Amino acid sequence: MNMSSSPVLLLVLRFYALFFCFNVALTAEVDITTGNDLMSFVTRPDIKAPRYEVTIHDPDSMTSGYWFSAPYSVIDPEAPTRKWMPCQVGPHIYDGNGTLIWSGACLFENRNVFDFRPVTNIDDEVHMSFILQHAYHDDSVKGSGMIYDQHYEHEKIVGVTNDLSAFNMHEFKVLEGGKTSLACTYRPENVDFADLGRPGETGVVIIGGFEEIDTATGKVVFEWSSKDHVSLSESTFAVPTDRLPGAPGWDYIHVNSVDKNANGDYLLSARFTNTIYLISGQDGHIIWRLGGKQSDFDQDFSFYRQHHAQFVPSKDNETVISFLNNASDEGSQEDTISTALIVRLDTTSMTARVVKSFDRPDGELTRLRGNVQILSNPGGKGDGNVFVGWSQQGYHSEFSPEGKLLMEARFISPRFSSYRTFKLPSNNFHGRPAEPPAIKSFVYASASSSTVTVFYVSWNGATDVASWNFYAQAQDSSNRVLVGNVQKTDFESMFMADGYLDWVSAEALDAHGNTLGWSEVQRSSLPENWSQSGLSLNPDDPSELASLEDYINDQIDAEEEEEEEEEEDSSYGIFGGFGGFLIFLLLVACSVTGVAVDVWLGRTREEKLEQKRDAEADAAVAACERGQGYIQLPFDEEVYALSDMSRRNSTEST
Incomplete structure (x- = not known):
């Protein structure tokens, strides 16, 4: 049994892993062909979440919380493949520093997900909703609106129950109480072009609209179509004049968001008419238009190709809305910068005035998509911060209510x-995954008497883990022995322990030391070329290693107490009288001689120890190079402290 694992090996492995593998990966120039724009984890090699570049300007003013993001690479569904691919696109949750909290990409095998958001209006718990895009060239898989709970398990699947060809990607908003939800609709129809001064001509036009859906059954409880309410002439997206549009059709209105107020009326954003509509929930007539060719308001601003128009909570006698003024599209622009707007509407005087505006921090344009979110104020008083998703490259920012850029x-x-x-x-959300934590461990050695077990653990989606306890056992049915603890600082945590620990597990703890969950018991992996290295090792019994550590600690404590007692006895009366003076001179002479001898012995010991350290370091680096190199290795000073038993043993022997 290995009873004297080397702390030098721990140090070399830590240095090599952190400063070679991890540091090189972070400082290297981004090259998407190598995948270093993606995260990598030992415990979850299937997860390759996109990495964020984060700039925090005022951490004290930020709202502590989590980002709900759904990265995609190609907007249309991709063809299925038999090749294995890691999970990269789909719903993801990150903390405010860009650390991954949860990846749901593997749930849907890299299918696109849109409009991923937290849902806080169903009950006292936090839920999540998103749109799962329709499948590639499979008309039977039309996509759906999905509602998940905080255990990351689906609660409701809202599918297409009418004649729509697919669940539209733009909106899936769960309304108060969770009984109904909103979605956009697109329907291609043959339409007469008389509104455009071309009577007798017909072509395929995409009719935009929305529907309110019973979340439990998928039944449509209210539906609105632009066909009978918005003329083709309102469009600012030109139809070809030399030919009639065929399939999929002329997208003359392009609805991209819908919301509902307490009065039961709907707020609809239409990108290609540059208009935001208020639509009656009683009969579907248009109550007013903001923007576009037929605006009903006197405005002190303009907007172009807007997205995500939403009601903002306000006083009973006023209407306040927020939306993103993209100011551009793929081929044109009306301004030089995109802006998030909060606008107050006076429906008596029919005036619209900008209350607040937030320019895109990098001075660029968001030509597609995007959203604006008014965050709740943690103190419950005053306005909350404003969070803006600028869409392209996942760019987003947070502002104070006064417009100061925070991150x-x-x-x-x-x-x-x-x-x-x-x-x-963050105080509203407690992710509690139904699946257990994932653990992997590996054994490394520089000699038969120097072995180290390296643990990796993660728990996809767990928000409340503050630290990890690591355990080992001699057999799968043996009692667990605690071998160490580290604070959780990243999606995946790493820990090193002396010895060849065969059966291992990990326990997740919250900030108060309460158990949140356990991993399964797993066996440690050995390098494939273990036998070729000339090493012949047997697993250590962790209970005996623990007993040895307790024994050494007791011995050291006893020796320290004995030394203290001897010092007290020797100091009493030593300088009394002439005899004491002679004793003093003798002690001085002995001390001088002892110092000289100790210097000579110390140099000899140091030379031998240095040679030993160099040999072990070379062997450890060689062993690490033969094994795997990993990224994402969080550093914790407490880990190296766990080799204290070996250091004490080494000190005692020298």
């Missing part, structure tokens, strides 16, 4: 974007 973040490579990005205050 900004984006994916480190341009190949990913997110249709919308939302933020949820």
Whole structure:
């Protein structure tokens, strides 16, 4: 049994892993062909979440919370493949520093997800909703609206129950109480072009609209179509004049968001008419238009190709809305910068005035998609911060109510974007995964007497884990022995322990030391070339290693107490009288001689120890190079302290 694992090996492995593997990966120039714009985890090799570049300008003013983001690479469904691919796109949750909390990409095998957001209006718990895109060239898989709970398990699947060809990607909003939800609709129809001064001509036009759906049954309880309410002439997206549009059709209105107020009326954003509509929940007539060719308001601002128009809670006698003024599309622009707007509407005087505006921090344009979110104020008083998703490259930012930029973040490579990005205050959300933590462990050695077991653990979606306890056992049915603890600082945590620990497990603890969950018991992996290295090792019994450590600690404590007692006895009366003076001179002479001898012995010991350290370091580096190199290795000073038993043993022997 290995009873004297080397702390030198621990140090070399830590240094090599952190400063070679991890540091090189972070400082290397982003090259998407190598995948270093993605996270990598030992315990979850299937998860390759996009990495964020985060800039925090005022951490004290930020709202502590989590980002709900759904990265995608290509907006249309991709063809299925038999090749194995890691999970990269789909619903993801990150903390405010860009650390991954949860990846749901593997749930749907890299199918696109849109409008991923927290839902806080169903009950006292936090839920999640998103749109799962329709499948590639499979008309039977039309996509759906999904509602998940805080255990990351689906509660409701809202599918297509009418004649729609697919669940539209733009909106899935769960309304108060969770009984109904809103979605956009697109229907291609043959339409007469008389409104455009071309009577007798017909072509395929995409008719935009929305529906309110019973969340439990999928039944449509209210539906509205632009066909009978918005003329083709309102469109600012030109139809070809030299030919009639065929399939899929002329998208003359392009609805992209819908909301509902307490009066039962609906707020609809239409991108290609540059108009926001208030629509009656009674008979579907248009109550008013804001913007576009037929605006009913006197405005002190303009907007172009807007997204995500939403009601903002306000006083009973006024209407306040928020939306993103993209100010551009793929081929045109009306301004040089995109802006998030909060607008007050006076429906008596029919005036519209900007209350607040928040320019895109990098001075660029968001030509597609995006959203604006008014965060709740943690103190319950005054206005909350404003969170804006700028879509392209997952860019988003947070502002104070006064407009001060607090933070900004984006994916480190341009190949990913997110249709919308939302933020949820952290005190409202407690992710409790139904699956257990994932653990993997590996054994490394520089000699038969120097072995180290390296643990990795993660728990996809767990928000309340503060630390990890690590355990080992001689057999799968043996009692667990605690071998160490580390604070959780990243999605995946790493820990090193002396010895060849065969059967291992991990326990997740909250900030108060309460158990949140256990991993399964797993066996440690050995390098494939173990036998070729000339090493012949047997697993250690962790209970005996623990007993040895207790014994050594007791011995050291006893020796320290004995030394203290001897010092007290020797100090009493030693300088009394002439005899004491002679004793003093003798002690001085002995001390001088002892110092000289100790210097000579110390140099000899140090030379031998240095040679031993060099040999062990070379062997450890060689062993590490033969094994795997990993990224995402969080550093914790407490880990190396767990080799204290070996250091004491080494000190005692020298």
